[in-house]
Amino acid sequence: MQLLRAGPSPFVRKVLVTLHETGQFADVEQVDVTASPIEPDSKLIAANPVGKIPALIRADGPTIYDSRVICRFLDARADAGLYPERRLWDTLTLEATADGIMDAAVLMVYEMRFRPEDKVHQPWVEGQWSKVSRALDALNTRWMSHLNGRMDMGHIAIGCALGYLDFRHDARSWRTGRDTLAAWYETFSQRDSMVATKPE
Template sequence: MQLIHSPPSPFVRKVRVTLIETDQQDAVELVDVATTPLKTASEAAAANPLGKIPALVRPDGPALHDSRVICRFLSARAGANLYPEDAIWDVLTLEATADGLLDAAVLMVYEHRLRPADMVYEPWLDAQWSKVSGALDALNARWMSHLYGPDTIGHIAVGCALGYLDFRHADRDWRKGRDGLAAWYGTFAERGSMQTTIPTA
């Protein structure tokens, strides 16, 4: 299998962490691409009609795209329990919260990177950060007992989301007022899968 990817992408990191946590990294070749919403890499377009990464190219079926689909496939392929049936709706909601946080955080990066400086719209940035803050507050207030429970895709998704905030939005200080979440992440970030996949610019 081939993973169409770019190392800075937090959604790619989520898949890579899942590969490591399920001991499948040797089954996947990493195909590095440079792609943006304004200039889609040909490999990304060939694997995903939306032109987005990550995409997982399989030898025995159509390519899979969207990190949620890929991670669920990898969990099933390995016989892992990242999506436990007895907590499935909580797990999926936690994953969606982390991914939604990332959607907003990535849009903030694109606002600066893809627009001319004189066209950057500050109210848009503020609105996106409000979404990030709301997700962080919910994680800190409602989800800590889950995060300290058995490992699921929710843990991986949240860990990668918080890592992305440190990577691209360190000046926003997401830890302030969220001691529980910050303490959890301090431990989770030390996992081998997280250390191996630390993004670079």
């Protein structure tokens, strides 16, 4: 299998952490592509017509994407139990919350990177951060009992989302006022899978 990836994408990291946690890391060749929203790589477009990463090219079936589909596939392939039936809807909701954080945080980066400086719309940027901030507040107040339980895909996704905030938006100080979530992340970020995939 080949995993199409680019740079420090938090969505790619979510897949990489899943590969580590499920013992499948050696089964997948990582292939770097360009994932620019303006001029995406032709290899990426051939695999995923939307032109987004990650995409997983399989020998025995069509390419699958996005990160949620890939992680669910890898979990089933390894019978790892990262989507436990008993709390499936909570796990999926946490994963969706993390993906929402990552979507907004990546769009903030894109706004600054791909628009001319005089076209950057700061209220739009702040609107994206408001999504992130509300999600972080919800995690800190409503979801800690789940995050303190047995690890599932919700944990992995949230860990990768918070890691991306540190990497790209550290000046926003997401930990302020969210001591419980910050303490959880301090512990989770020390897992071998998180250390091995930390963006540089």
